[in-house]
Amino acid sequence: MHKIISIVGPTATGKTALALQTAQEWLELGQVKGVNLISADSRQVFRGFEVVTGADIPAGFEVVSETKLKTKGMAGLSYRPIYKDSSRQIFLHGVKMIDVGSDWSLAHFVRFAREIAYWSIKNNYAVIMVGGTGLYHQHLWHHLNLAGHSKLPQKTAIFVGPNLEVRKQAETMALSGLQSWLKQIDEKRFLQMNQSDRQNPRRLVRAIEIALTTPVTSELVDKSQPGRTEVDQPPVTNRKPVRVGQEKPDKLHLIEPIGTGDIDFEVIKLLPASLDDLKPKITARVKARLQAGAVNEVKALLEQKLDPKSQVMTTLGVPEISQFLAGVISEKELIHLWTLHELQYAKRQLTWFKRPDQAHQLQKNIGITPNHKVSPELLQPASKDDWF
Numbered sequence: 001m002h003k004i005i006s007i008v009g010p011t012a013t014g015k016t017a018l019a020l021q022t023a024q025e026w027l028e029l030g031q032v033k034g035v036n037l038i039s040a041d042s043r044q045v046f047r048g049f050e051v052v053t054g055a056d057i058p059a060g061f062e063v064v065s066e067t068k069l070k071t072k073g074m075a076g077l078s079y080r081p082i083y084k085d086s087s088r089q090i091f092l093h094g095v096k097m098i099d100v101g102s103d104w105s106l107a108h109f110v111r112f113a114r115e116i117a118y119w120s121i122k123n124n125y126a127v128i129m130v131g132g133t134g135l136y137h138q139h140l141w142h143h144l145n146l147a148g149h150s151k152l153p154q155k156t157a158i159f160v161g162p163n164l165e166v167r168k169q170a171e172t173m174a175l176s177g178l179q180s181w182l183k184q185i186d187e188k189r190f191l192q193m194n195q196s197d198r199q200n201p202r203r204l205v206r207a208i209e210i211a212l213t214t215p216v217t218s219e220l221v222d223k224s225q226p227g228r229t230e231v232d233q234p235p236v237t238n239r240k241p242v243r244v245g246q247e248k249p250d251k252l253h254l255i256e257p258i259g260t261g262d263i264d265f266e267v268i269k270l271l272p273a274s275l276d277d278l279k280p281k282i283t284a285r286v287k288a289r290l291q292a293g294a295v296n297e298v299k300a301l302l303e304q305k306l307d308p309k310s311q312v313m314t315t316l317g318v319p320e321i322s323q324f325l326a327g328v329i330s331e332k333e334l335i336h337l338w339t340l341h342e343l344q345y346a347k348r349q350l351t352w353f354k355r356p357d358q359a360h361q362l363q364k365n366i367g368i369t370p371n372h373k374v375s376p377e378l379l380q381p382a383s384k385d386d387w388f
Contacts, residue, residue, distance in 0.1 A: 040131030
């Protein structure tokens with residue numbers, strides 16, 4: 001029986017620290033050869049952008065030059081650093097590995113993380129996925145066919161390829177035109193988008209591409225993150241999505257059989273009592289990133305003249321620092337706006353992780369304590385009754 005732990009929660013709740021602690025306790029049990037940590041953060045994957053995104057490498061971790069882990073079919077990913085704890089068999093994946101001008105998406109992440117999970121299962125390594133991008137967790141669980149849920153189909157996907165004709169036509173259209181186009185072909189999809197997405201031409205175009213190819217509108221929208229929805233995902237296939245289950249016919253799931261035996265999955269939620277508890281931590285984190293060189297990072301990004309609508313340029317902290325560099329706002333206003341937007345982001349994450357339809361997945365609620373000890377039962381096979 002294989003075990004995967006997923007640590008989720010909003011920003012600044014100590015997910016990475018708990019992941020390292022859990023990994024150490026897992027090793028102490030002596031049941032696994034090592035632990036692979038997978039970062040489930042859609043921004044920390046970018047290289048040369050670590051300060052703004054907070055992609056800190058834990059103390060004692062160094063890049064490993066040789067590894068048996070390979071990443072197949074990942075175009076543009078010629079260099080994939082893997083970090084290892086110098087004194088323990090704990091590895092970190094998914095941080096600082098692609099250029100800021102590259103695309104990274106749900107499709108990329110699932111293929112990337114799934115291969116690590118497969119390798120881990122075959123080699124008796126534990127897997128801990130940690131990060132605040134809700135869809136990353138959810139879709140990887142389904143791709144691994146976790147808990148053997150018989151109601152879920154074995155072959156389905158929501159990935160849709162780019163439509164060059166749509167993109168060419170969109171270049172000549174105003175925002176209002178794109179909005180009208182999407183509403184005309186799939187009004188439900190438009191209504192599911194948050195206000196930020198509706199004002200973002202790139203996401204509108206992506207939604208149009210999906211709507212033209214896929215008649216079923218997915219409700220798997222990651223409201224935890226600013227402007228991060230299924231429309232952000234590039235293609236791996238044009239297979240049509242399949243509706244799942246009688247109770248929730250609107251839901252789409254990504255499932256593929258793992259073919260390596262049963263997997264037990266455990267989720268640890270780190271949820272603050274209120275957003276007020278996070279504000280001091282987020283404020284301190286913003287100030288620390290500014291002191292660590294966030295302004296210089298953004299200055300370097302601006303010099304590359306990247307698409308202002310790209311993933312990197314729309315990341316929290318970049319628009320605010322850009323305004324500061326342009327002399328539009330003061331440093332004090334920069335700190336205020338960045339902190340405010342991080343808090344709004346945390347609120348969206350809380351909404352995502354508290355969603356009723358996530359109840360079967362996010363069933364462990366562990367409070368934030370300085371010296372929290374992971375209970376041994378979390379590291380043992382979970383009962384399927386806990387989930388379904």
